[in-house]
Amino acid sequence: MLKLSQPAFDQLRRHGEQTYPCECCGVLLGRIQDDEHRVSEVVPCGNTRDDRPQDRFNISPSDLVRIQRQGRERGLDIIGFYHSHPDHPPRWSQTDLAEAHWIGCSYVITSVESGRAIRTESFVLLGAGEDDKRFQDEPIEVVEEQVSLREFEPE
16 A cells, blocks of 8 residues: 555645656655555656657666665655556556666556546566566555655755
């Protein structure tokens, strides 16, 4: 189960609206305990895809390294990622699966239709490695507690 606050949920959906008609993307920092992924921080990122940003996304490796280091300094891990599907359902695609490599992490997708966030779904990446990885539907629970809504701190 993915747990996040209403402000965090709203932030990642708003990010999809702001980048429409291109895909947005970002990182979820927090902790995983048993089967619960508890989001503490939502970190919006820039989509570095310039060939097909309307239906593909990429987070730069240097941003991922910095986000991971900054998170660990606060006792947090990368527990997931999010992106939008402009004018498409919030279901993972074969490209999403092929480009997902963080086993055990949540992958959140928001459908943004005509610039408006419509539906958000989450999937957890399971498997032992690249050969047998697969997505499984993951329930989302929006909780009362606050999480940090921060911008990525470039160096």
